[in-house]
Structure formats: structure tokens, C-alpha cells
Amino acid sequence: MKHPVQKLAYGNGDALFLAIGARVQEFDAATGALRRQWQPEEPAAPVADNDPPRKKAKVEASPATNAFRSLCCSPNGKYIIGSTDEQKLLLVFSTENLTLVSARKFPKRPSAIAITEDSTTIFLGDKFGDVYSVPLIDNGDISSSANGFSKTTTSETESGSELEPIFGHVSMLVDVIVVESAGVRHIISSDRDEHVRVTQYPKSYIIERFCFGHEQFVSQLVIPAWSPNTLISGGGDDFIAHWDWTNGQLIEKIEIKSKLIFPPSTAEDDDEKKLENEVAILGIWPVPELHVILAYDQSTSTLLIFKLDDGKLEYLSQVSISILDIALTGIDGEIFVSLDNRSEATPESLIKKFKITAAGQISEIDSEIMSKISAAASYELVSPIELAWLQPISVLRKRAEH
Numbered sequence: 001m002k003h004p005v006q007k008l009a010y011g012n013g014d015a016l017f018l019a020i021g022a023r024v025q026e027f028d029a030a031t032g033a034l035r036r037q038w039q040p041e042e043p044a045a046p047v048a049d050n051d052p053p054r055k056k057a058k059v060e061a062s063p064a065t066n067a068f069r070s071l072c073c074s075p076n077g078k079y080i081i082g083s084t085d086e087q088k089l090l091l092v093f094s095t096e097n098l099t100l101v102s103a104r105k106f107p108k109r110p111s112a113i114a115i116t117e118d119s120t121t122i123f124l125g126d127k128f129g130d131v132y133s134v135p136l137i138d139n140g141d142i143s144s145s146a147n148g149f150s151k152t153t154t155s156e157t158e159s160g161s162e163l164e165p166i167f168g169h170v171s172m173l174v175d176v177i178v179v180e181s182a183g184v185r186h187i188i189s190s191d192r193d194e195h196v197r198v199t200q201y202p203k204s205y206i207i208e209r210f211c212f213g214h215e216q217f218v219s220q221l222v223i224p225a226w227s228p229n230t231l232i233s234g235g236g237d238d239f240i241a242h243w244d245w246t247n248g249q250l251i252e253k254i255e256i257k258s259k260l261i262f263p264p265s266t267a268e269d270d271d272e273k274k275l276e277n278e279v280a281i282l283g284i285w286p287v288p289e290l291h292v293i294l295a296y297d298q299s300t301s302t303l304l305i306f307k308l309d310d311g312k313l314e315y316l317s318q319v320s321i322s323i324l325d326i327a328l329t330g331i332d333g334e335i336f337v338s339l340d341n342r343s344e345a346t347p348e349s350l351i352k353k354f355k356i357t358a359a360g361q362i363s364e365i366d367s368e369i370m371s372k373i374s375a376a377a378s379y380e381l382v383s384p385i386e387l388a389w390l391q392p393i394s395v396l397r398k399r400a401e402h
Contacts, residue, residue, distance in 0.1 A: 002378040005338040005350050006390065008327035009080055011073035012095040016327065016336060017080055018351075019068035020378045021386070024082065026098050029329075029336070032372030036098040040066065067389055069110060076119040079136065083110035083124065085389060090124060092137060102137050106163070112176045114187070123187055123201075125173035130165035131189060133201070166204040169195060174235070174396065175221045179228070181246055188231065188245060190218035192396050196233055198245060209248040213241055217396040220284040224308055226291055232313070234281035236397045240295055240306070242313045254313050260300040261320075280394040285326050290333045290358045292316075296323050298393050301343075305360040316360025333357060334365070342387070350374040 007019035016029040023039040066089070071082040073095070080093040088109050092102035108126035115122055115136065124132045171191040178201070179186050185201045186208065194214035200206040216236030223231055223245070231245035238257035243250055262277040282298040286308075293306040293313065301322045307314045322340040329335065333356040339349050351373050353366045381387070 001381050001384070002341065002348075002350065003381050003386070004324055004341050004390070005377060006324050007068055007071035007082070008325045008336055008338050008351075009071045009073045010327040010329055010336060011080075012077045015095060016351075016373070017071065017073070018338075018377055019071040019082060022066045022068065022084065023379075024068070024071070024080070024093065024098065025377055027373050027377070030369075032369040032376070034373075034376045038093065038098050038100065070113050072113065072115065074115055074119040074136065075117050078119065081113060081115065081122065081136070083113055085109055088126075090122065090134070104134065104138065106132065111173055112189075114176045114178045116178055116185070117180070123176055123178055125176040125189060127172050129169035129171055129173050129191060131167050131169075131173065131176060131187065131204075132163060133166050133204075134163075166201070167199055169193075169197070171195070172396070174217060174219050177221050177223060179223050179245075181228070188221055188223075190221055190233065190235070192217045192398070194218065196221070196231075196243075198248070211241075211243050211245060211248050211250070213243075213250040213253070217398075219281055219393055219396065220295075222284045222286050222293070224286040224291075224293070225288045227308060227311075230308065230311075232284055232286075232293055232308075234284055234295055236278065236280060236394070238279050240281070240284075240304075240313070242308075251311065252313060254306070254315060256295070256297070256304060256315075259304065259315065259318060260297055260302055262300055278394065278397065280392065280397070282323070282393045283326060285328055285335075287328060287333055287335070287356060289330060290356060292333070292356060292358065292360070294326065294335075294356075296326070298323075301340075303362075305356065305362065307358070307360070317362070319362050348374065350377050 003021050005018045005020050009017040014029045016027045018025045026036045066084045066086045068082045069085050082091050088106045090104045094101050108128040110124050111127045112125040122134050122136050169191040171193040173191050176189045187199045187201050190196050196211035196218055198208045214237055218233050219235040221233050229244050229246050231243040234240045239253040239255045242252045257279050280299040283296045285294045291309050293308050295304045302318050303321055304318045305316045307316050322343040324340050325338040327336040335354050337352050351370050353370050354362050355365050356362050
């Protein structure tokens, strides 16, 4: 079994970038040819000889990995930006030759990143709930070490003790986006609780408003390019929320649980199995050329397709498919989909390409090229335990202890 492609990014003409574990691969999306590959010079060393036995036993049971948690292309198309897990790194690559041009370490694991439209600043949220503002490129030197990287700059140390957050949540930060309105830049962030917060920048001590309406974790925030005052959010609730983020008004809730097909529970199922019949939105993607919104529910492996026009979000259709990520091309409704190949239905496929219509119809295209990419991409897993970090989004849901 090959390692799945956990993250996708598309840009710089016809380049398709794949994050696979701790590696990044670049393919020609038109031909399926592998152009370049980047990986750390040396693997991470998660445990030292002098570490206590308890820590060594924990690492052996669930080995550490420096897998990419996020991957995206800068708006100017010059850079690929990713954050990694175990080493808490923010990595920036040049799209020209896939060389690493910047590597910075943070105090806690990054959980979300957003890039300004001018491709100069990155906003990074971490699992502690803090949000940082850093330049996309800094002037520090990059060097490899036994842990993969070491880096010290004048603005931050390896421990991150000199790097101060611009604001924070009281719960784990899950998503962050940046938007401008009336000449003022805003950061919209969500957390493991039900909070959606609108903050000014650079005056980040000014909280303009909260968007109240969610009751569970909010995993995804999207502002469609064709409707800049609109915010679409989703997570663990039974609905997708449609807001006017400029005034905090909840325009509508689109109920989706009744549209999903959950496996029936039986009397023999334990409580944990019965709790699986809950909505868990892994991703939301806008398709600007069609005015379409895609939302993926991980609990039922269902991709939901909506139309957003005239201030109304309308459900169109759905398709059953196991997805890890989607990359938009911006061309005629064409999208790349990373498949969860741990599913028995797709044991060999890693990537597929689909075309979506404005009416919500979806069809597979370029299957031969995608098969070529799937054959050349990734690497063979030594053991399934290497994927222990690839947890479902539903783990964000808080449970009562009693």
C-alpha cells in the first residue's frame, strides 16, 4: 500500500503539488510526468538515548512523523507554503524549482495558515489557539540537522520564545482566513469550540465581532471571491452556515444531515460506533467560475455541491467518494481530488480529476493521466502505523466525560 496524498495544491501554470507524509512532489498536470521531489535530508529523530523509558515506549507505539498538515500556493504563484506536524515547522518552497527557501519553527504545532493577497505575510494558527503574523520570506539561513532542520533568526529562536502571537483563542484554532473590506484587513478565525471571530489587523486587539450560531467545532471557513461579504462555515454541526461576516448576520443555515446516508446502528454496536453518525465537515471549497460551493463530510464520505447566487445557498447534488483534499484549477470547474486509498474501494488510486457543471453534475476526466500520477507518486508504507497521525476531523468534537 502506498502512502496517501494528504494535501494538494495547484498553481504556477500546470503544476500539481502533492504533500505525501514529509515529502512534496511536483507533477505536470497536463502530462502526468513527475517533475521534482523534495524531502528532508535526514529523517526526524523523535526520541533521544537519554529520554525516559516512558517516552520511548510511547514513541514506539505511535512513531512521530513530520508530515505536512497544510499545503497551499501563494496568490502570486511564486511559492508553495506548508506546515508540518511533529517539528512544528512552516516551510516555504519556490515553485520555480521546488527548492526550500525558508524554514521556521513555532512553539506549538501549526494547525492553519492564511496568506495575504499581496503574498507578503502569512498568518499561522496553532493547536494552542494562538495566531502569529510572519513575513512569507525571512532572511535566516536554513541548515539540515539530525532533526531534519535547525534555524535561528533575529526574530525568533528554535523554541519560539521570542515570537509573540498577535491574538489567541481559548481553544484549539482550527481555521484562519484573511480578507480586506473598506480598506481594512481582517482575520477571521475559528476554533474547536463554536467560535467564529472577526479581528482587525494590524490592530489585532480589536475584536470587531463574533459570528454566533455554531454549537460544535468549526473546521472550515470560506469567503467566495464572487461574494466578498459572504462567509461559509461548517464543522461538527448538522448544517452549513451562511453569513454576512461584515455585520455578523447569520443569513441561513443549510441543514445537511438529512441528506447524508449513515450506516445503520444495531443493538450490538457500542456507544462509540453509535456516535459516528454525526456530521464532520473536513473541507469547504469555492469554485469561482461556477459560483459553486463544495463541502465534504468525512463521516459519510460524501461530497455535497451547492450553488451560491443572489445571496442564497442552494443544495444541488452529492457524490459518494473518499476524499483527503481538493485542489481547484480555476478552469471550467475542473478539480483534482486526493483519495483516501485506505478505503477498499480505492486501493491503488491516489489522485483523480473531475469536472463539475454549474448545475451540480460531476464527471471524471483525464483518467489515464491521473493513473500515471498515481503510479509514480508517493512511496510504499512499511507499516500502517505510519498513518497513525492521519486522524479523522471528528476527533475535534468534545465529549462529556460522564
